[in-house]
Amino acid sequence: MSADTREQADAPAAARMEDVVSLCARRGYIFQSGEIYGGINGFWDYGPLGVELKNNVKAFWWQRMVREREDVEGLDSAIITHPRTWEASGHVAHFSDPMVDCRACKKRFRADQLDDAPKCTKSKDGSHDLTEPRDFNLMLSTQIGAHADAATTAYLRAETCGSIFTDFRRVREVARQKIPFGMAQIGKAFRNEINPRNFTFRSREFEQAEMEFFCHPDSTDEWFEHWSSVRLDFHRDLGFSEANLRTRPHGPDELAHYCKRAIDIEFLFPFGWQEIEGIHDRGSYDLTQHTEFSGKELAVTDEQTKERFVPAVVETSVGIDRTSLALLCAAYAEEPLEGGESRTVMRLSPRIAPIKAAILPLSKKLSEPARRLAADLRKRWNVFYDDAGNIGRRYRRMDEAGTPFCVTYDFDSETDQQVTVRERDAMTQERIPLEGVVAYLRERLGEEA
């Protein structure tokens, strides 16, 4: 695991964390879970804009990682799996962070993140009176069935890949895949983080998109290079600029217990460079462990050479919440406008923008034809209809939602059957035929005809 304070680089001035958090709450992208009860630390809810953004990120990942690949199969496994899964993987014994307690203020911290810990409120000089570090297991557990005893304890998965390994044999057989091939899934993961912080960056419940690529142990390096480059391209295509993206290899002391080699893909958040994705060489660790713990043979035979071997695994593991947060930070901009006004605009790429187009009739009197246009566009995209208030204010609201196009239906539209399309970033306006709106948006959104 990495420290949150590795390097506090100069973050883009526009995207201050407070501004992003406040916009997210105000516009309903992301807000605290259980808000009316004061919230619950480390848990977040995604509102109407947030869920669309997150779904677009997930859909793009699925498209690239599963649909476009002959050699990757999809999976959707249970969140709670057989408890032996987590004994075999080593999570029950080793998935922990070092924790210290302050004897004075009674607060609890991660021993490797003390640099940004708040000062002690009980001592005169603000310094903590810390205990020795102890291992704190991050697995969240629950009880299954009516009897609460050790035999019914189960774990909420700390990473989604556990079932990929336990389902490996069945999926390989049903999909008639040969090594090398991968298995991918998107789903919730849970970690009882000691200090959830930096908004959704470190949460206790979050979503991961993981792909485990099973290959011959001799070809691991080759596949590690392949997947590193595929995954970097994915982030570029999401709209991250080169200046905000970098890779960082793990030092030997940073590697997780199952890991031989790892690189992080990092994004420059307002709070510094931080991991959004990990690419890991897990060797044959997982399938060897599950063979031992289950007694089921998970080795394969190479049909040509007749060699029998336990496949090695190259893993790509990206956080959907962290990626969504990075996209929001990268997109956030405040800009001066003519006349001394300013606007906040989310420069999200059209591919992941929650709303693709807004339909804005100039007057409520024009609502009928404008609603007809909205209904037509809604068959293809998430579009928004708004006929209330001043048009400038309506544009501003759509800028904050990151909506790339606003289509205005005015009184002339009735006679000339044309509408005005306003583009979010340059704020240019263009008059186009009503019947050409679908084709226009398709092209501008980068979709194939």
Ligand code: ATP
């Ligand atoms: P960190 O060092 O930040 O704790 P990690 O190295 O433990 O992360 P992995 O186990 O490699 O993370 O998990 C893969 C991805 O899952 C991470 O790159 C991140 O995007 C996401 N992730 C992990 N922990 C959290 C969390 N507590 N909250 C949100 N996302 C997370």
